[in-house]
Amino acid sequence: MTGTVTATADAAVAALRNGEIQWARTSLSARRVLLDEIHANTARFAQEWVDAAARIKQLSPDSPLLGEEWVSGPYSLLTATTALAESLLALEEGRSPVDGYPVHAAPGGRTAVDVFPHGLFDTLLLNGFRAEVWSRPGVDAETVRARAGLGQLTPTATGGVGVVLGAGNIFSIAPLDVLYQLYAYNRVVVLKLNPITDPLLPVFAKIFAPLVERGFLRLITGGPDIGAALVHHSNVSAVHMTGSAVTHDAIVFGSGVEAMRNRAAGTPLLTKPITSELGGVSPTIVVPGRWSAADLRYQAEHLATQRLHNNGYNCVAAQVAVIPADWPQKDRFLDELRAAIERAPRRSDYYPGSADRVADACAAYPQAQRIGARVLIEGLAPERDEPALHTEYFAPVLGVIELPGGPAEFLDHAVQVCNAEIEGTLGVNLIAHPATMRELGDRFDAAVAALRYGTVAVNAWTGLGYLTARATWGAFPGHTIADIQSGIGVVHNGLLIADPERTVVRGPFRPAPRSVLNGEFTLSPKPPWFVTNRTGATTLRRLTGFAHKPGFAALPGIFASALRG
Template sequence: MTTTVAATVEAAVSALRQGEIVWARTALPARRRLLDQIHANTARYSREWVETAAAIKQLPLDSPLLGEEWVSGPYSLLTGAAALAESLLALEEGRSPVDGYPIHAAPGGRTAVDVFPHGLFDWLLLNGFHAEVWSGPGVDAETVRARAGLGQRTPNQTGGVGVVLGAGNIFSIAPLDVLYQLYADNRVVALKLNPITDPLLPVLEKIFAPMIELGFVRLLTGGPEVGTALVHHAGVDAVHMTGSALTHDAIVFGTGEEGARNKAAGTPTLTKPITSELGGVSPTIVVPGRWSNADLRFQAEHLATQRLHNNGYNCVAAQVAVISADWPQKDRFLAELRAALERAPQRPDYYPGSAARVDDARRSYPDAERIGARTLITGLVPDRNEAALRTEYFAPVLGVLELRGDPAEFLAQAVRVCNDEFEGTLGVNIIADPATIDRLGEHFDRAVADLRYGTVAINAWTGLGYLTARASWGAFPGHTLADIQSGIGVVHNGLLIAEPERTVVRGPFRPAPRSLLRGEFALSPKPPWFVTNRTGATTLRRLTDFAKRPGVAALPGIFASALRG
C-alpha cells in the first residue's frame, strides 16, 4: 500500500469517525430532510448522470437503450430516497413504516406486506403489476409491524463506520447501498467506487453534498489497493459489497493458494461483518400452455429483455430458460426467441471481460448458436456439471434447458432443478398464462413458495423488484461466508422491514389492450424496459421526471409515449 493510499483512507475514516458522533445526535426530522435534499439533488443532476452513464457504456445520446440509464440510475435513487423519507416520517409520528400497507398471510406461516402499488399514481403508471415482501416462516403481522424501522428505531445507537464497495454495472446500486447503510444499519459510510464508474464521481459528490459536508459520507476512487485498505482498516466496522462470489472470497479469505486454504478451513482473514449482493445464474421457468402467436412473440421479447437488458451485465439477468420438452409450442417459442434476440438493438461490450466470458461459454458449448453478438445454447440438461448452470457469464449468453412432464410435473421438477442445480439465489422468473395458473391452482402456489430465491417474479422480470423502492433486494437467506452463493443480507427495502425473506412480483401475461380482450384486467402496454420497445428512452425519461415531482399533469405524456412503444 502506497503512502498516498494510506493517507487517503486514513483521512476518510477519521472524518467519518467524527461524523458518526454528529449522526448519532441527528434526530429523525433532520435525517428525513437530508433524504429530501438527496432527492432534490438527484433531480437537479439527473441529466448529467445519464449523459455520463451513456459515455461510460458507449451509448449515443439518441439511443433507444438510454431508457435503461434513466430508470436504473436517477429514477431508482429518487424513488429510494422518497420511500425512506416516508418511513422516517412514520417513525417520527409514532407509527410503523408498514402502517397503511395491506398485510396478509403468505404460504408456510409467512406474512406478506403489499408494497406495490402504493397509491393512485403507482396503480396508474404500472397497472397490473404487484409486489409484496414476505417474512420468514413463523413471523406474524404484529412482529413485522413492531420491528419495521431497523436502525431508525434507535437513531442514537449508531453502527460505526461502514464501507460500500460499489458496483460497476448498474449505477444506482452504489448510492442506494450508501442510503441503506445510513438508514437501515444506522452507520456512516465510505463508498469506494468501482473504477468503471469513476466518471460519475462529480455527479455523486453533488448529489451527496449535504451528507459529505456533515461527515456522514465519503466517496473514494482508485484500484483494489484502496478497497483493501478500507475494508481492513481498524476504524471500519462493517463492509457491504456488490460483485462476484470470486471477489467476495478474495476479500474475505484472501487470494491464491492461501485464500483457498483459508476458505477450506473456514478461517476468514476479514473478521468484521460483511453483507453482499453477488448475482448468480438466474433461471426463467416457462410453464407450457396454449398461447396465441402474439403471446409467443411477446413472451419471447420478455425473455430476451431479461437477458439483454444492459447487455446481460446484470446480477439478475436471466441466463437459462427452463422449458418443457413436451410443450407442443416449444419450437415456435424458440423460433420467436431467436428472432427477438436478433431484433434487439446491438450495443458495445463495455463491461471488462465480456468477450472472454462469451468465448468461455462457446468453448464449453461449441454447438452454441451465434445470433449476431449474442449466444444461444440449447440442449442443456439437469446436471451438476453443466457449466451454464454453475457459471455466471455476465454477458449476452442465454441457455435453454428442457424438462419433461405435464405442466404440474414440469413445474415441480423445474423448482427442484432451480433450487438444487443452479448457482445463486438472487432471482427467478416464472412465465405462465393465467389459464394454466388457474388450472395448476395450489401446485402453482406451492411452487412459488418452494423456490429459494430472494425475488420471485411471475409474468414479470425480477429486475422490476430492483426498481421497486419498498421491495427488498438480495439473496435468499441462509448463505454462509464459505458458501456465499448470491450473498448475505438485503438492500433497498424502503419500509425497513426486519429480515425479509423474499420479494414476490407479479405482472400481466399480456399487454393492453390484449390483456383486456382476454379477461386479464391490466391496463399496462408493452413495458418500457423491454429492449424491443421503440419509445423506451422517452417513456423512462418522462417517468424519471415524474419521480422528481409527482403530479397529474405529467401523466398524459408518459401514457402517450408508453402506448407508442
Template sequence: MSTATSIEDTVAALRDGERAWARTDLAGRRALLEQLHANVGAHATEWVEIAARIKGLPADSPLLGEEWSSGPYPLLTTLAALAETARALEAGRSPVDGYPIRTAPGGRIAVEVFPHGAYEWLLLNGFRAEVWLRPGIGVDTARQRAGLGLRTPERTNGIGVVLGAGNIFSIAPLDVIYQLIAENRVVALKLNPVTDPLLPVLEQIFAPAIERGFVRILTGGAEVGAALVRHPDVATVHMTGSAATHDAIVWGTDAAALARKAAGIPLLDKPITSELGGVSPTIVLPGRWSAADLRYQAEHLATQRLHNNGYNCVAAQVAVISADWPQKERFLRELRAAIARSPERADYYPGSADRVRSARSTYTQAQPIGARTLVEGLVPTRGEPALHTEYFSPVLGVLELPGATSEFLTEAVAVCNDEFEGTLGVNIIAHPRTLRELDAEFDSAVERLRYGTVAVNAWTGVGYLTARATWGAFPGHTLDDIQSGIGVVHNALLLGDTERSVVRGPFRPAPRSVLHGEFTFSPKPPWFVTNRTQATTLRRLTDFMATPRLRALPGIFVSALRG
C-alpha cells in the same frame, strides 16, 4: 495525496461524522433524504449523459431508457419511500401501517408493498409486489420491528465500507443509503473503476451528507478497496460483485486462502454483507398460447437476458422449458427472432468478449446471433457449465425438462433449487389459464423456490426497481458457501425478518390484456429492449418521480403507448 493519507483523512472525517449522525433525529434524517432527492432530480440528466458515454450509447439510442430506469429513477423512488418511513416513525406509527398484509404459504405473512398510492397504481398498472417475512413472524412483530436503524437513531453502528458495482449505476448509491438509514452507519463508498466518471455527479447528489461527514466517496484501484476494508476503524463491509471477489476479501488470495476457507478462519475480521448475482433461471410453463403471446413472451425473455447487454446480476441466463410442450419449437423460433431484433451495443464491461468466447468454445451447439449467443440443449446436472458459470454477457441457454404442466413445474423447481448457482432471482412465465388450473399448487411452487426475488410474468429486475421490496439472496448462505450473498438492501419500509419478495405482472400488454380478461392497461413495459420509446418514456417517468404532478401523466402515457 497518497492513498494511505486519503484513507486516513476519510476515516477521520467519518469518525467525526458518526457523532453528528447520532445527534441527527428522525426529522433531521427525513430532511436529509428530501435534500438528496432534490439533488438527484437536479442532476439526473447529467447522470444519464455520463452513463451513456461510459456504455457507448448514442445520444439518440432508445437504450438510454435503461440508464434512466436503472440510474436516477430507483434512487429517487427509494429516497422518497424512506422519507415516508421516517415520517411514519416521527408520528409514532409503524411504517407498515396502511399496507395490506395477508397470509402467505408456509406460516408466513406477506406485506403488499406495490402499488402504494394512486400514482404507482396508474404508472405501472397490473404490477404488484409483496415482501414475505420468515415463517412464524406475525403481524404484530412485523409492525413493531419495522424501522430498523431509524427506531434508534442515536445508536449508530460505526463506519461501513461499500464496494460499489460497475454495471448498474444506482447500485452503489442505493447501498450507501441503506447503510446510512437502515444500518445506522456512516459510509465510505469505494467506486468501481468503471463508474469513476460519475464521481462529480455523485458528489453533488450526496453533498449534504458529505459536508456533515456522513458519507465519503473514493476512487482508485483494488489497493484502495483493500486498505479501506482492512482499516481497523471500519466496522463492516458491504459489496456487490462476484463470489470470487467476495472470497478474495474474506479468505485472501495467498497460498493459504483455501486452507483458511476449509478451516472456517476468515482473513477478514469484521462482518460482511453482499449481493453477488448468480445464474438466474426463467421457468416457462407450457400452455396454449396465441401467436401474439408467443412473440411477446419471447421478447420478455430476451429482455431478461439482454437488458444492459447481460451485465446484470439478475439477468436470466437459462430458460427452463418443457420438452413436451407442443408449442416449444414455435416459442424457440420466436426467441431467436426476438434476440435478433434486439439492438446490439458495445461490450463496455471488462471481460465480456472473453466470456462470450468461453461459452461458444464450451458448447459446440452455440448459435451466434450477431454478438449474442443462444445455447440450446443444456442438461440438468452439476457438471453443466451454464448452470454454474455466471457469464455476465449476452449469452442465454435453454434447458429442457420432461413433463406436462404440473410434473414439469415440480421438476423445474427442484432443478432450479438444486442445480443452479446462486439464489438472487428466478422468473416464471405462465398463461393466466395455467395459473388458474394450478391454483394452490402454483402457490406451493413459489414457496418452495429458494430465491430472494420470485417474479411471475415479470422480470425480477422489476423487484430491483421497487423501492419497498427487498433485494438480495435467499437467506441462509454462509461465508464459505456464499452463493448470491448475505443480507438485503432497498427494503424502504425497513422491515425486519424478511425472506423474499414476490413480484407479479400481466401476461399480456394492453390493449390485448383487457380483451382477454386481464384488467390491466399497462402497454409493453418501457424496459423491454425492443421498446422503441423507452428513452422518452423512462426520462419522463424519472422526471415525474423527481417532481410528481398530474399534468405530467398524459405525456408519460402517450410515450408508453407508442413503445
C-alpha cells in the same frame, strides 16, 4: 500497500468517525430533510448522470436504450429517497413504516406486506403489476409492524463506519447501498467507486453533497489497493459489496494458497461483518400452456429482455431458460426467442472481460448459436456438470434446459432443478398463461413458495423488484461466507422491514390492449424496459421527472409515449 493509499484510507475513516458523532445527534426529522435534499439534487443533476452513463456504456444520444439509464439511475434514487423519507416520518409520528400497507398471510406461515402499488399513481402507471415482501416463516403481522424501522428505531445507537464497494454495472446500486448503510444499519459510510463508474464521481458528489458536507459520507476512487485498505481498516465496522462471488471470496479469504489454507482452517482474513449482493445464474421457468401467436412473440421478447437488458451485465440477468420439452408450442417459442434476440438493438460490450466470457461459453458448448454478438446454447441438462448452470457469464449468453412432463409435473421438476442445480439465489422468473395458473391452482402457489430465491417474479422480470423502492433486494437468506452463492443480507427495503425472506413480483401475461380483450383487465402496454421498446428512453425519462414531482398533469405525456413503445 503504499503510504499514499494508507493515508487516504486513514483520512476518510477518521473524518467519518467524527461524522458518526454528529449522525447520532441528528434527529429523525433532520435525517428526513437530508433525504429531501438528496431527492432534489438527484432531479437537478439527472440529465448529467444519464449523460455520463451513456458515455461509459457507449450509447448514442438518441438510443432508446438510454431508458435503462434513466430508470436504473436517477429514477431508482428518487423513489428510494421518497420511500425512506415516508418511513422516517412514520417513525417520527410514532407509527410503524408498515402502517397503511395491506398485510396478510403468505404460504408457509409467512406474513406478506403489499408494497406495490402504493397509491393511485402506482396503480395508474404500472397497472397490473404487484409486489409483496414476505417475512421468514413463523413471523406474524404484529412482529413485522413492531420491528420495521431497523436502525432508525434507535437512532442514537450508531453502527460505526461502513465501507461500500460500489458496483460497475447498474449505476444506482452504489448510491442505494449508501442509503441502506445510513438508514438501515445507522452507519456513516465511505463509498469506494468501481473504476468503471469513476466518471460519475462529479455528479455523485453534487447529489450527495448534504451528506458529504456534514461528514456522514466520503466518496473514494481508486483500485483494489484502496479498497483493501478500507475493508481491513481497524476502525471500519462493516463492509458491503456488490460484485462476484470470486471477488467476495478474495476479500474474505485472500487468494491462491493463502485462500485455500484459510478456508480449510475456517479462519477468514476478514473477521468483521460483510453483507453482499453477488448475482449468480438466474433462471426463467416457462410453464407450458395454450398460447396465441402474439403471446409467443411477446413472451419471447420478455425473456430476451431478461437476458439482454444492459447487455447481460446484470446480477439478475436470466442466464438459463427452463423450457417444457413436451410442450407442443416449444419449437415456435424458441423460434420467436431467436428472432427477439436478433431484433434487440446492438450495443457495445463495455463491461471488462465480456468478450472473453462469451468466448469461454462458446468453447464449452460447440453447439452454441451465435446470433450477432449474442449466444444461445440449447441442450443443457441438469444431470450433467454444466458450466452454464454454475458460471455467471455476465455477458449476452442464454442457455436452454428442456424438462419433460405436463404443466404440473414440469413445474415441480423445474423448481427442483432451480433450487438444487443452478448457482445462486438472487432471482427467478416464471412465465405462465393465466388459464394454466388457474388450472394448477394451489400447486402453482406452492411452487412460488418453494423457490428459494430472494425475488420471485411471475409474468414479470425480477428487475422490477430491483426498481421497486419498498421491495427488498438480495439473496435468499441462509448463505454463509464459506458458501456465499448470491450473498448475505438485503438492500433497498424502503419500509425498513426486519429479516425479510423474499419479494414476490407479479405482472400481466399480456400487454394492453390484448390483456383487456382476453379478460385480464390490466392497462399496461409493453413495458418501457423491454429492449425492443422503441420509446423506452422518452417514457422512462418522463417517468423519472414524475418520480421527482408526481402530478396528474404529467400522466398524459407518459401514457402517450408508453403506448407508442
